[in-house]
Amino acid sequence: MLKIRKADWLLIAIVLLAVAGYFGGKALFERADAYAAGKLEARITVNGELYKQVPLTQEEQVIDMRTKYGHNVLKVYDNGIRMTVSDAPLPIALKMGFISKPGERIICVPNRVLVEIVSAGSEQPGSETDPLKDGLDAVVN
Incomplete structure (x- = not known):
């Protein structure tokens, strides 16, 4: 049987303190004002093209999306958004839940829908200020 020595306990304590720290x-240090109400929008794209950009507000708003790829319904409320209806064979996007922080996403692959939370007024990909406008992210020789 292994015996735990004083040095082992010290190592365990250091690791636990590092994780807790x-x-x-x-x-x-996470900035709460980065998620301030009224400063965020949901960027909705279908097949890579901007469908609609919606400000996230307290007021309830329903977005009914009927495209050639399928039918989805999004609901905006409490400064966030969630997908409530999807006709995809496996509606995994419904299980992604309510999103309200920048960078969070809802993705419905069969219907080619992407819902992404962004800061209000942020540039959309492919704009003139986007360094990746040409679609390249790396060049390897």
């Missing part, structure tokens, strides 16, 4: 620091 990482998550505690992340929660402490």
